[in-house]
Amino acid sequence: MTDTGHDRRQRASSAKRRIALELVLLGVLIAAVWAQPSWRRAAWDSASAAATWVAHELLGWSDRQLYMRRLKLAGLADAPAVRAWDKAPETARAQSALGRAPLRLEFSATETRAGVYTLDVAPGQTIAWRLTPRAGAGPVFASLEQRSGADDDWHYRASITADDQIHSLDVDQPARYRFVIQPRLFEAFAGTLQVRVGGQLGMPVVGAHAYDIGGGFGAARDGGARRHQGVDIFADAGTPVTAVVDGRVHQRSGGLGGKAIFLSAGLTRPRYYYAHLSAFTTADGARVKVGDVIGRVGATGNAAGGAPHLHFGIYSLGGAVDPAPYIRPRPDLSRLD
């Protein structure tokens, strides 16, 4: 069929009708949104949520920085109280974030102080926290910030909500971290902050502790011919060993490792190596969940004749990494109070 002038005119006029209809619909929607306070509120909330998302995700600003920018836009940048409030995290006397008791937070409306709580964390560890507002407390700015070198600036890493819930962050590079807590200018806040650091994986041998680890990562083996690419966790023969991640079990027998397992969670994820086992407790190729028993401690392979132990290694895409920070106990905030 050929394209006639009549068809073209008809398409052009139907496009015009559609545009007119869309404009009318848009007008009706705008009128409805402004007529209905609840709809107006929802429209405003989603617009401000979008602006907050842009600030956090694209610009890397914390809520605190966003608030400071608003104060500056309002022409208040040079007011002494605003300047003191802005500099408060840098002038604060930092305390350790890791104490036995929860950190007590108490800010009056007349001070411009910020609370700064620091901790050093190794790759393989996880930071867990819970910020609990006292009943009736107002909003508060709280963020987790990170600094990699001594001269480096602090960088916003995560927003902390005062929701009395447990949150956590896995750490993948050595860094100093700090929690910065500060109410808005001329507002008060009271509550508690609990912080714990632990391993991302937890111990793969049931009942074992940090003092059961002998033979650290990187120690010389075979007269310096090779380096120890894992840690040795000593335990009685037959003690269950468990999966540190959800994944698939690949069993091996023979060689230095004796009865050994590679546990893998995917091609791009690290592989976890369990060696010198006395027994396997799943089928080869089985899918397992975190905490499932996958074998038993033994002294097979080149451990034969020595003390039973689990040799545990972590192989990331970049090679073997030190498992020690990973297998520390998981951070536990439930034991506090």
Ligand SMILES: [Zn+2]
């Ligand atoms: Zn070993």
